[in-house]
Amino acid sequence: MYSYQFGIPALDEQLGGLVSGANVLILAPPLSGAERIAYNLSFPAKGEYCVLLSADERAAEVANYFKLNGTERRSLAIIDAITKSDAPNVPDTERMKFIASPVDLTGISIKMSKVFSGIVDESLKNPTPGVFPPPIRFCINSLSTFLMYRKLEVMYQFLHVISAKLKKNEWIGFYVLNNESFDARTISVIKQLMNGVVEVREGEKSFELRVIGLGGRMTPWLPYTFDPNGKLVVEG
Amino acid sequence: MIYTGIDALDGLLEGGVQDGSQVLFAIEPEADGQHFMITMLHTAVVAGKKTLVVAPFTRKDAYLVEVAAQSRYHLDCYKDLIWYIDMTEVETITESHPDPEGRKQVWIDRIQNLVNQEKIEVIFVYLDLLSDQFGFDGAVSIFQTKQFDHPVTVIFEYFNLFGTEMLDTLIDETPFNLVVTLHAGSGIVSFFNFFSIHTVSWLSLPSRSLPYVATEGHIIPYIPKIVVTGPPDTGKSTFVRNVSEAGMSVDRLGLLGTPTTVALDIGHMASKGFDINIYGTPGQERFDPIIPQLARNAMGVILMVDVTRPDLMPRARELKGIVEGNTVVPIIVVANKADLTYSVTEEMIRSELQIRDDTPVFFISAIERKQCRDVINSMVDQITKFSF
Numbered sequence: 001m002y003s004y005q006f007g008i009p010a011l012d013e014q015l016g017g018l019v020s021g022a023n024v025l026i027l028a029p030p031l032s033g034a035e036r037i038a039y040n041l042s043f044p045a046k047g048e049y050c051v052l053l054s055a056d057e058r059a060a061e062v063a064n065y066f067k068l069n070g071t072e073r074r075s076l077a078i079i080d081a082i083t084k085s086d087a088p089n090v091p092d093t094e095r096m097k098f099i100a101s102p103v104d105l106t107g108i109s110i111k112m113s114k115v116f117s118g119i120v121d122e123s124l125k126n127p128t129p130g131v132f133p134p135p136i137r138f139c140i141n142s143l144s145t146f147l148m149y150r151k152l153e154v155m156y157q158f159l160h161v162i163s164a165k166l167k168k169n170e171w172i173g174f175y176v177l178n179n180e181s182f183d184a185r186t187i188s189v190i191k192q193l194m195n196g197v198v199e200v201r202e203g204e205k206s207f208e209l210r211v212i213g214l215g216g217r218m219t220p221w222l223p224y225t226f227d228p229n230g231k232l233v234v235e236g
Numbered sequence: 237m238i239y240t241g242i243d244a245l246d247g248l249l250e251g252g253v254q255d256g257s258q259v260l261f262a263i264e265p266e267a268d269g270q271h272f273m274i275t276m277l278h279t280a281v282v283a284g285k286k287t288l289v290v291a292p293f294t295r296k297d298a299y300l301v302e303v304a305a306q307s308r309y310h311l312d313c314y315k316d317l318i319w320y321i322d323m324t325e326v327e328t329i330t331e332s333h334p335d336p337e338g339r340k341q342v343w344i345d346r347i348q349n350l351v352n353q354e355k356i357e358v359i360f361v362y363l364d365l366l367s368d369q370f371g372f373d374g375a376v377s378i379f380q381t382k383q384f385d386h387p388v389t390v391i392f393e394y395f396n397l398f399g400t401e402m403l404d405t406l407i408d409e410t411p412f413n414l415v416v417t418l419h420a421g422s423g424i425v426s427f428f429n430f431f432s433i434h435t436v437s438w439l440s441l442p443s444r445s446l447p448y449v450a451t452e453g454h455i456i457p458y459i460p461k462i463v464v465t466g467p468p469d470t471g472k473s474t475f476v477r478n479v480s481e482a483g484m485s486v487d488r489l490g491l492l493g494t495p496t497t498v499a500l501d502i503g504h505m506a507s508k509g510f511d512i513n514i515y516g517t518p519g520q521e522r523f524d525p526i527i528p529q530l531a532r533n534a535m536g537v538i539l540m541v542d543v544t545r546p547d548l549m550p551r552a553r554e555l556k557g558i559v560e561g562n563t564v565v566p567i568i569v570v571a572n573k574a575d576l577t578y579s580v581t582e583e584m585i586r587s588e589l590q591i592r593d594d595t596p597v598f599f600i601s602a603i604e605r606k607q608c609r610d611v612i613n614s615m616v617d618q619i620t621k622f623s624f
Contacts, residue, residue: 085323088298091305100294100302101323103365106263106270106395107293107302113266113420117427151368157397161265165422 002135004172007043010234014219015211020135020170022214023163023193027179028200032207033226035141037198038174039065040232042139044075047130049119050137053112055081055102055145062141063096068229074122077115079108094118102149105158112162133169138162142176143190156189163193209234238358238389241279242272244446244457244509245431248620249414254438255357256387257413258376262396262403267429268450269418273393274307275455277360281314285357288319288350292326292365307453319354321346326365340370343378352385363394373410403434413437419445431457442623446510458511462615463531465555466540467548468496468519471572471602475540476501476516479608496520500530507609508616517559519551524558531559536615540570541585543578543599549588556589566618568596570611575601594622 004018018024024041028034035056043066044050050071054062059080066076074095081099083090090098095118097111116136123134140146146155159175166173177190179200191197196213201221208221222236239252246252253259253276263269280287291299299322300312311318329346333339343366350356359379366375372394379390392412396403400417407415415434421427430447448457464472473495480503501516515534517527531537537559541552556567569585582597591597596614600607 084298084302085295088295088301100298103293103323105364105397106362106393109265109395110268110270113268113422150365154364154368154397158265161397 002131002170004048004135004137005045006041007045008040008232008234010222010236011211011219014236015214015217018172018214019195020172021167022195023166023173023175024196024198024214025191025194026174026176026198026200027187028176028198028209029180029202030178032200032202034176034178034200036065036226036230037200037209037224037232038139038141038176039230040069041174041198042137043069043071044135044137048135048137049075049077050139051077051079051112051115051119052139052141053079053081053108054141056141058083059096059098065230069231077119079111079115081108102146105150105154109158109161133171136166136169136171138166138171138173140173140175142178144176144178144181147177147182147186152186152189156193159190159193238276238285239279239283240272241275242455242457242509244620245416245433245455247508248433248441249436250439253389253391253414255389256381257389257437258379258381258411259389259391259414260407260412260416261391261393262415262417262434263393264396264399264417264419266420266422267418268420269429269431270393271307271450271453271455272416272418272431273360273391274303274309274453276391277318277358278307278309278311280358281311281317284317286317286319286355287358287360288321288347288354288356290321290347290359290361290366292321292323293362294323296320296322296324309453319350319356321350330369336369340374340378343370344383347378348383351388355386357386357388359388359390361390361392363392367394372406376410407435411437421447441621444620446620456511457509458513459535459616459619460513461534462512462514462536462538462612462619463517463534463559464501464514464538464540465517465527465531465559466519466570466572467542467545467551467555470519470540470542470545470548470552472516472519472540473497473501475538475570475572475602475608475611476503476514478602478605479503479514479612480505505609505612507612510616512612512616514612517555519555521551527555527558528561531561534559534565536619537565537567538570538611538615539567539589540572540602541580541589542573543571543580544573544576546580546584546588549585553589556591566615566622567591568598568611568615568618570602571597571599572602574599575603 002020006012026038042050059078077095079097081102084098084100099107200209206223208223210221211219222234224234237252239246261272304310381388414436417432417434430445432445448455497518503514505512517530
């Protein structure tokens with residue numbers, strides 16, 4: 001079974017990485033840089049891929065962020081659900097797909113399927129074979145936006161389909177959710193689909209995070225910052 | 237009548253969709269099924285029908301670009317025939333009427349006025365967001381055809397995340413004239429799509445899963461495997477070659493100086509809107525171990541017998557058992573070499589092969605191309621229309 005690393009030394013030392021098939025919720029207040037935490041956890045290691053569904057940030061900005069932090073272009077695929085509403089003519093490419101709006105879950109489902117197929121096909125043609133199926137980190141930024149457009153029951157079912165697919169293929173998923181915009185029931189419903197939660201709170205000097213679940217363990221609250229390139233630095 | 241624009245589907249529906257019908261395309265996760273409604277929209281406007289597109293998930297210009305990119309259909313050429321209710325109008329209605337009941341009435345009035353004033357004949361509705369707002373039955377009821385002063389056909393697309401059982405419940409409560417479900421067969425990735433005619437009110441059709449590929453913006457239904465089997469020298473390779481646009485055989489010269497198949501015959505053809513692959517098996521007993529592999533997942537079996545060789549009937553029955561295995565697939569018996577002198581009758585064939593009364597038996601000559609193609613046409617009907 002393939003083993004994923006957080007890529008954050010403090011977390012890897014404490015937790016020893018992530019089990020494949022894990023779905024992790026990043027539950028954070030506004031302005032805490034939750035999307036940056038999600039991106040950092042989604043940075044693909046060598047031989048891995050990242051597939052990112054973005055309803056909050058344009059594909060070009062996301063791609064730039066990943067590039068600044070050393071992600072190779074072929075290792076990143078983005079499904080962008082915002083750019084097309086302003087720029088309807090933006091064309092799809094192999095690694096960047098554009099959806100009219102976060103409402104269009106049908107379009108998202110089809111284009112996600114095409115992106116996953118493209119990555120798996122490419123890995124089969126790779127002259128130096130690696131792990132099969134190729135390890136993929138999937139990320140949604142953010143569930144908060146999707147929940148503003150679609151009903152909770154629909155999003156639950158949509159996430160259920162996605163998380164089951166990730167588990168089946170030993171991929172991992174990160175999902176950003178703003179913990180101040182939704183009631184306890186919404187958060188608890190979404191948590192049902194998760195194996196772990198990265199909780200974020202405002203500490204005395206900076207924001208702090210802790211990881212709960214993922215094998216029944218819990219880290220202490222760990223202060224974090226971002227370096228000039230946006231790389232997550234966790235103390236501890 | 238409105239054509240779906242997909243020949244095989246129009247064929248199954250005996251021409252297309254009747255005017256005034258309510259049609260549902262239910263797309264399951266990962267199924268590449270949006271082309272069904274887009275193809276039908278394009279077919280309707282090409283036929284000069286006035287249409288309304290209700291697309292709450294997108295803006296009109298983005299929708300037109302997406303359709304052109306995916307399906308190569310440039311709907312902006314038909315701007316005099318298509319009216320749109322897009323995300324902008326949906327947001328305006330939602331913001332100005334926070335109460336769902338009041339909002340629903342606004343929707344009903346808006347649709348009724350637009351359709352009656354402009355004499356719109358077909359409405360295409362992307363149902364998902366309306367279903368979130370008003371429930372599935374509530375959203376469909378906005379488009380009830382009885383509120384219009386002329387016959388209107390309504391086509392709905394719905395992303396069915398809740399599985400077939402939930403769909404059955406929804407359809408029980410809200411009947412449609414035609415329900416087509418679109419599925420993806422997936423392993424690590426989705427590797428093929430298939431559609432099923434779940435309900436059709438004007439015909440009696442069994443529910444069948446029929447694969448399709450969505451390529452270059454077109455839906456091409458296909459039958460991945462029809463197997464042709466039978467005793468040696470009954471004309472299987474000739475049959476496969478003659479029905480195919482491009483057929484090939486893996487064979488060698490047999491003891492009699494004629495070629496005998498030692499692996500398989502492969503043929504490809506189109507019939508009734510389906511792309512079809514045809515696989516011929518070897519007939520000699522020494523190849524029996526590979527026949528179950530060749531026959532695996534076949535959608536139909538053509539069993540060939542030689543009408544001049546009644547002594548080979550037991551071998552034909554044996555092969556029938558091998559290809560059928562434990563599965564139930566439609567079978568057609570082809571009694572070949574009927575252009576020669578022969579004594580075998582249909583009754584003898586039915587009795588020797590122990591086939592059902594409704595299994596067709598065709599007396600043909602496999603060197604006659606048209607007769608071979610008639611057999612395949614009948615096989616397509618057996619696969620798609622008849623119980624077996």
